[in-house]
Amino acid sequence: MDRFQGTENYIATDDLKVAVNAAVTLERPLLIKGEPGTGKTVLAYELAEALGAPLITWHIKSTTKAHQGLYEYDAVSRLRDSQLGEERVHDVRNYLKRGKLWEAFTAPQRPVLLIDEIDKADIEFPNDLLQELDRMEFYVHETDETIRAEVRPVVVITSNNEKELPDAFLRRCFFHYIRFPDEETMKAIVEVHYPGLKPRLVAAALKTFYQIRETPGLKKKPSTSELLDWLKLLMVDDVTPETLAERDPKRLIPPLHGALLKNEQDVHLFERLAFLQRREAGRPGG
Structure with a gap:
């Protein structure tokens, strides 16, 4: 065999x-x-x-x-x-x-x-x-x-x-x-499912995806299949790498986050983080 x-x-x-x-x-x-x-x-x-x-x-x-x-x-x-x-x-x-x-x-x-x-x-x-x-x-x-x-x-x-x-x-x-795929393995997985996808979009999406997974207190970490769903939506909505890379405190929750965050506790967690970042940004010298 x-x-x-x-x-x-x-x-x-x-x-x-x-x-x-x-x-x-x-x-x-x-x-x-x-x-x-x-x-x-x-x-x-x-x-x-x-x-x-x-x-x-x-x-x-x-x-x-x-x-x-x-x-x-x-x-x-x-x-x-x-x-x-x-x-x-x-x-x-x-x-x-x-x-x-x-x-x-x-x-x-x-x-x-x-x-x-x-x-x-x-x-x-x-x-x-x-x-x-x-x-x-x-x-x-x-x-x-x-x-x-x-x-x-x-x-x-x-x-x-x-x-x-x-x-x-x-x-x-x-x-x-099976350990969760590292970024290089994940790039190869994405390439299998979406051949020729813009490298800058993939890089920005993966950066956001792994940041979400590493967020302390997250109840359910997004999986590979959810990343692939999210990428498909980003392509359909023509979301740019610049939009994903933005550090605007008002946009801490990524676009189309419903593909990645699957319960209200995790959405609330990101909303609280966004609120805290906005408050920090609004302080003098912030």
């Missing part, structure tokens, strides 16, 4: 490439952590494209249970069908709904299985999947059969670090933390 080098649409740092290739070589799940918007989920999509592999995605919610990834047995439908005298009632397989792990284990081609935002689920969820991910097999009681992966899928697991994951689970994974 060729080594993962990133794709045209995905800028992968050297340490991320090493992590992906190590996990694939070891045939261990790749556990990717990082703050929201750092490209954890997109990595699985791009990895599948780079490998020419099908992608099977299991988005985890707070109500998701581990057994749903294996299969679910619909006993209620079977009972109803038996009361109606349906012929299909004689084959229990008609009432088994295959989960994403079953789908991945029996895929005709080695797939990439994305278990997205595992930390959203109950704390027992990762432990409940330990054996299945380790052995790449599980038992179906209703049909008395074992579903086994002939070829181990490439497993990518993402976490936003909302909950600590159990040690036993971590031991079975290859771990990588």
